[in-house]
Amino acid sequence: MKAKLINLTLFSIAMAMLETAVVIYLRALFYPEGFKFPVETIGSTLLITELFRELATIIMLGSIGYMNGETKTERFTAFLFSFGIWDIFYYVFLKVFLNWPASILDWDLLFLLPVPWIGPVLAPCLVSASFIGLHLLVLHKKKQGKAIVLHRTFWALSALGFAVMLYTFMADSTAILIEIYKKDINFDLLSGIRTLIPKSYNWPVFLLGEIVFLGAISTLKKQ
Numbered sequence: 002m003k004a005k006l007i008n009l010t011l012f013s014i015a016m017a018m019l020e021t022a023v024v025i026y027l028r029a030l031f032y033p034e035g036f037k038f039p040v041e042t043i044g045s046t047l048l049i050t051e052l053f054r055e056l057a058t059i060i061m062l063g064s065i066g067y068m069n070g071e072t073k074t075e076r077f078t079a080f081l082f083s084f085g086i087w088d089i090f091y092y093v094f095l096k097v098f099l100n101w102p103a104s105i106l107d108w109d110l111l112f113l114l115p116v117p118w119i120g121p122v123l124a125p126c127l128v129s130a131s132f133i134g135l136h137l138l139v140l141h142k143k144k145q146g147k148a149i150v151l152h153r154t155f156w157a158l159s160a161l162g163f164a165v166m167l168y169t170f171m172a173d174s175t176a177i178l179i180e181i182y183k184k185d186i187n188f189d190l191l192s193g194i195r196t197l198i199p200k201s202y203n204w205p206v207f208l209l210g211e212i213v214f215l216g217a218i219s220t221l222k223k224q
Contacts, residue, residue: 002140009069013083016061017090023054024091025098036101038119038198040110040191048191052113062087074151075139082136085129092122108199111170116178117191118170121202127211128166135218142221149221158217165210169203 031041043051066080095101102109102122111118111125142149177197 002144005069006140009065009079009083010086012065013062013086014090016058016083017087018094020058020087020091021094021098024095028099036109038108039196042195043191048113055112055114058087059084072148074149075136075143077151078132078136078139081132085132085136088129089126089133092126108202113191116171117174118167119174119197119199120170120207124166124169124202124207128163128214131211131214131218135221138218138221151221154220155217158220159214162210162212162214162217165213166207167210169207169210172203173197173199 028036031043062083063080066078066083067076069079069083070076092102101107105123105126106121108119109122109125111120139149174197
C-alpha cells in the first residue's frame, strides 16, 4: 500500500511538472511580461488543442488512480488524490520557475471545460487538499481493517459541496457567455473572460461548499 501511494504521488508530481512546462511556454508566447487578466486572444487551433490537453490530463490522472486502487472506492479516491497532488505541485513549480503567483490570492485561469474557471490560487488548492485527505482517510481505514464504502449520504453531500464550489469558479464566465450567445457576437469559449478583470471572489459561498464537502468526508469516519 505504501509503495502504491509513493508511486501515485511521484507520477502526479511528474504530471504537474509537464503541466507547468506547457504553461511556461504559453505564457512566454502570450504573456511575456507576466500573466494577468483580461486574457489574451489565442487561435482556434491552439484553443482546441488546449481543451484536448486538459481532457487528456484528466484521463491520465484517472487511469493512474484506477491502477492504484483495489476497490471502486480506492480507485475513485486515488484519482482525487492524484488530481490534488498534481494541482498543488503545479503551483509549486510555477512559483519555482516563474516566481508566480506572488500571492496565494492571485487570480488564475484554472480550467476551460466546460466553461472557463477563474479564481484565486488558494481556492483550488484547498479543494485539492480535501481530495488528498479523503484518499489518505480511505487508506488509513483500510490499514485498520475497516474498508470504506462511499455511501449515498457521502455522494449527495460531496456533489452538493462540489457544485457550490464550482459555481464560484464558473459563475462570471458563464453569465458573460450567456449574454454573448444571446447577442450572437462571435461566440467562442474564451470570449466570456476576454474583457473580465476579476476583482472579488465569493469566498463565503466557496467556504460553504468546502464545509459541505468536508462534512461528506466526515460521514466516512464513522464507518
